[in-house]
Amino acid sequence: MSTRRVALNALSDIIDNGAYANLCLKRAEQGMSERDAKWVSAAVYCTLDHLMMIDRIIASHAKGKLDKTIRNILRLGVCQAKYMNVPDSAACNESVRLAKEVGKGALSGYVNGVMRSVCRDTELPPLPDEPVERLSVEYSWPKWLADELVADYGIAEAEGIMAQQTHDFCIRAQWPYTADELACALNDRGIGFRRGKIDPNAFCLENGFNVEKEPLFTEGKITVQSESAMLVCRAIEPKAGMRILDACCAPGGKTAYMASLAENGCSITGFELHEHRRELTLNTLKRLHAENAEIVQKDASVYDDAYCGAFDAVLVDAPCSGLGVRGKPDVRYAKTSGMIDALSELQLKILNTCARYVKIGGTLVYSTCTVSRRENIGVWEQFLVENCNYAPGNMENILPHDMRSRAEGGRIQLLPQHDGTEGFFIAKFIRRR
Known part of the structure; x- marks a missing residue:
């Protein structure tokens, strides 16, 4: 199978079937050379990043209703010609070859005509006025x-x-490995980095590296985590002796960081609905030497009296639309407005359920990785209406000085253009009675 056919199959699965790009590409690239796998990922993500304009270009040169496969072949071809610096002749010829390879030879002449017309037109279509x-x-x-x-x-x-569609590649140290030790290791390897703006344990790498082959990773001394996700953990303020619930814990990165912040001195219970994701979380915690953590297969939206008032702090990092996550353009194409409504209902249900697990005087943190106000402030407001025994907490002490003025009502919306991070929402509540 040619490299471009692998890219076409992945793109079709993502656009037409709603497959997650990262998982789809990981499967598709198995057995490929590193060079070819990188090309496939670059072509698919570039097409997704520019999909609306690419479709606008195609619409200005193609007539009639397009077959799904032909449309995706043209999308890949236009992306190569207009955004990937592939020579026009190669973009045209490879698109024709790809049409024949997937059994669409009868339409290869049509593909050739559209691609040549696209390549002759050196200007992109004008943007809409509205x-x-x-x-x-x-x-x-x-x-x-x-x-x-x-x-x-x-x-x-x-x-x-x-x-803000690009994103930094951030790693952090896991206790007992320190940030200073990690800085020395990166300097010794000649890997450029900048220290995090929000979390002192964050290192944003300039060029990145193959982290899964890095001994520091396999030894559990470092892991990949965004600064936004790190801030969620700091909102809990983990300390030795605390009992903490991570109500939606997979894949385990936040669970591990809370353990690290408490130097493995706290006790953490994690809930995960699916067994395979529970196993994934356990593997993460094992690699990172996170101790005193129990992961239970459990639906966080269903109340269990066994946990009533049992925890000093509860984290609800709720299932969400993921619209704040950079580097995942596929997420926004797969969502509908109805899905956002359904997610906000589920988020509130989980939050209301887990609020009953917090001790009086304890902390409840709600977080998402989305910029959708329905899922964020909407859920925050409704939770306070329905739970008069809770009040907004104080987040200012965990934020850099230049972010504190935005943490009104114990909540903050991180935005890429202001914070250089992914678009997370974090809200803190205190149980008063």
Whole structure:
């Protein structure tokens, strides 16, 4: 199977079947050379990053209704010609060859004609005049999502959210390995980095490296984690002697960091609905030498009286739309407005359930990796309406000085254009009675 066919199969699975890009590509690239695998990932992600404009280009050169496979062949071809610096002749010829390879030889002439027309046109189609439609096409966000972001944040902030599509590759040290030791190790290897803005244990790498083959990773001294995710853990303020619940714990990165912050001195219970993800979490904790952690296969939305008032702190890092995660353009194409409503209902149900597990005087933290206000402030507001025994907590002491003014009501929305991080929401509550 050719490299471009692997890319086509992956792209089709992601766009047409809603497959997760990272998992789909991991499967697709098995057995490929490192060079070819990198090309496949680059082609698929580049196509997804520019999908709205690519479709606009195709629409201006192709007539009639397109076969799904032919549309995806053209998407890959246009991406190569317009965004990947592939010579026009190669983009055309390889698209024709790909059509024949997948049994669409009868349409190879059509593919050739469209691609040559695209390549002759050196200018991209003009962006729409209407402001929100322009953002949708320019940054490749579905129109309904662009409408919602503009309604929630205003057009300037919404554009900042949509424009920030690249992301830093961050790692951190896991106790007892220290940040100073990690800095020395990176310097010794000649790996450029900058220290985190939000978390002192964060290292944002300039070029990245194959972390899974890195001895520091396999030995459990480091792991990959965004600064946003690290801040979620710091909101719990883990300390020795505390009993903590991580209610939606897979794949275990936050569970491990809470253990690390308490120098393995706290006791952590984790809930995970699916057994295979429970096993994944256990493997993460084992690799990172996170002790005193018990992972239970359990639905966090279903109340269990055995845990009533049992924990000093509870983290609800809820299932969400993932619209704040950078580097995953596929996420926004797979979502609908109805899915956001369903997620916000589930988030509130989990939060209401787990609120009963917190001791009086204890801490409840709610977090998501989305910029959707329905899932964030909407859930925060409704939780306080339904739980008069809770009050907003104080997050200022865990934030850098320049972020503290935004932590009103014990909550903060991280945004890439302001914080250089992924778009997480974090809210802290204190149980009063």
